[in-house]
Amino acid sequence: MRSQLVLRVIAKLLIPFMLLFALYVQFHGDFGPGGGFQAGVITAAAVIFYGLIYGLPAARRLVPDRFVESMIAGGVLLYGGVGVAGMLLGGNFLDYFVLAADPVHGQHRGILLVELGVLITVAGVMLKIFYVFAGRGRDPGGA
């Protein structure tokens, strides 16, 4: 793959737009189709695309393993944390009405944060699965 000039240039052109589209899907999910899960998959796909064109070590340098693993846990913690924050502010678990002065505004904020948690976990898991699958047999120490 090293010498595929066309692929490398096209990838460089496309990846920023993929990430931008992921963010659009994430933050426009309230108004149009989309949400945390789809955005997470698109984010992961952008990095996987990068890994396919530029090689797995390059992708691992870009998004290190440790960061991916903390993404897996961090998303769930963010989601749960929003729920616990609702409890601390006097509501029930995952009760968004108390997150802002205006209940509707609180709902909005809660949904955004929760979807962000879903994005982080989904992107982390997809990337991790890709890393361990693609990493087996290609590592110097592997079979």
Place this chain on the structure above:
Amino acid sequence: MMIVVVLAMVLQRNLFGVVVLSGIYSFLMATVLVALDAVDVAMTEAAVGAGISTVLLLGAIYLTRASEAKPLRRPLLPLVVALGVGGALIHGTLGLPAFSDPAAPIHTHVAPRYIEQAVTETGVPNVVTAVLASYRGYDTFGETIVVFTAGIGVIALLRRRRKDRD
């Protein structure tokens, strides 16, 4: 068209072809979902089914052989099981209400409240997002944990072996 793709997948012995065909199947499924006005699900199907899983399956092929092994015996028992389960499922669909029947239980239970109240209660115009993240927040939390568990499982199963080899 989907039936043609499925038949081609069953008859194909080259696994690379099967993976590519399953990606095509996912895109066809996504168009069906768009036609059913389930754009959110269609997006997921296109991204996960056609995108990520194709890459992962190609990665798995890279680790194994690219052609399917000949079965040792005639798979008669699996055929009977598959036909039995399929028949039971088709029998089950006969008991469902007719397609787009307005009096079906799914349209009279909580769905009207979601559709009527979601915008005023949550301020989110996309009802799918409102139901997913707010009304059914517990379920989505559970789903996130399922994804989390899958990631943890992959790490636990695959990472240790690599360390052993190093």
